[in-house]
Amino acid sequence: MTGTGATPGSASLDVLTDLAAQLTDKVLVDIANAVEFDHAGFASALLYPGSSLAEEIQQALPDVRVVKTLNTMHESVMAAPAELAIAPCAFVSGNDAGAKEVVAGLLTELGWPPEWITDLGDVRTARGPEAFVLMVSSLVRALGPVPFGMAIAR
Numbered sequence: 099m100t101g102t103g104a105t106p107g108s109a110s111l112d113v114l115t116d117l118a119a120q121l122t123d124k125v126l127v128d129i130a131n132a133v134e135f136d137h138a139g140f141a142s143a144l145l146y147p148g149s150s151l152a153e154e155i156q157q158a159l160p161d162v163r164v165v166k167t168l169n170t171m172h173e174s175v176m177a178a179p180a181e182l183a184i185a186p187c188a189f190v191s192g193n194d195a196g197a198k199e200v201v202a203g204l205l206t207e208l209g210w211p212p213e214w215i216t217d218l219g220d221v222r223t224a225r226g227p228e229a230f231v232l233m234v235s236s237l238v239r240a241l242g243p244v245p246f247g248m249a250i251a252r
Contacts, residue, residue, distance in 0.1 A: 110128070110130050110132065110151060110155065111132070111151070111154055111155060111158060114126070114155055114158070114159060114162075115158050115159065118158075118159050118161075118162070121159060121161075121162045122161040122162065123161060123162075123163070124162060124163065125163045125165060125194075125197040125200050125201065126155065126159070126162050126163065126164050126165070127165055127167060127168075127201055127204070128151060128152045128155060128164055128165065128166045128167075128169075128224075129166075129167065129168040129169050129176070130151055130169065131144075131151065131169050131228050131231040132144065132145035132146055132150075132151040132154075132228075133145060133231055133232075136235070138235065140234060140235035140238070141231040141232055141234060141235070142232075142235075143232075144228065144229065144231075144232070149225065150166070150221075150222075150224040150225045150228045151166075151224070151228060152164055152165075152166035152191060152192070152221050152224035152228070153221050153222060153224060153225070156192075156193065156221045163192065163193075163194040163196070163197035164192055164193070164194075164197075164221060165190060165191070165192035165194070165197050165198055165200075165201040166189070166190070166191040166192065166221065166224035166227065166228070167188055167189060167190045167191070167201055167205065168188060168205075169227055169228060169230070169231070170186075170187070170189060170227050170230045170231075170247060170248040171186055171188075171245075171246065171247035171248065172244075172245040172246050172247065174245045175245050175246070175247045176208065177208045177209065178209060179208075179209055179210050179214060179247065180209055181245065182245065182246070182247055184249050185211075185214050185249060186214065186246075186247025186248060186249050187214060187215075187216050187247070187248055187249055187250050188205050188210050188214060188215045188216070189216050189218050189223075189227045189248075190202060190205075190215060190216065190217045190218065191217075191218045191219065191220065191221055191222075191223040191224040191227070192220070192221050193220050193221050198217060202215050202217075216250070227248075230248060
């Protein structure tokens with residue numbers, strides 16, 4: 099990995115488009131959710147309904163290998179998934195199989211066992227996980243401000 103950084107989802111597209119030349123052929127891990135916020139600071143609407151931030155980045159930067167992951171959990175879970183009582187899922191969406199392998203390797207280094215990582219398919223599949231952010235305010239009201247992640251019962 100040659101560089102790291104994070105941007106708020108609402109600014110990601112503008113910031114990353116300005117960096118297009120530097121990002122060519124790189125794997126870009128998109129963990130953001132592009133949303134509008136309510137008065138309490140929670141997500142109230144998606145900025146790209148009918149699409150996703152990951153799709154918008156991939157369309158604007160066709161020479162970048164975009165992979166969406168880690169956006170369905172509290173930030174404290176991203177590098178410590180085993181801290182939760184139930185195994186969470188890290189979803190992966192992207193058009194480039196090699197880039198998804200790189201990201202799966204990174205997730206494994208962060209403590210994600212391979213069986214907790216679910217490849218959803220191409221970048222269009224990021225729409226579902228990105229919509230999860232709309233549930234966060236309800237979850238916080240119901241559970242309090244506790245670490246959480248999405249899990250799929252099988």
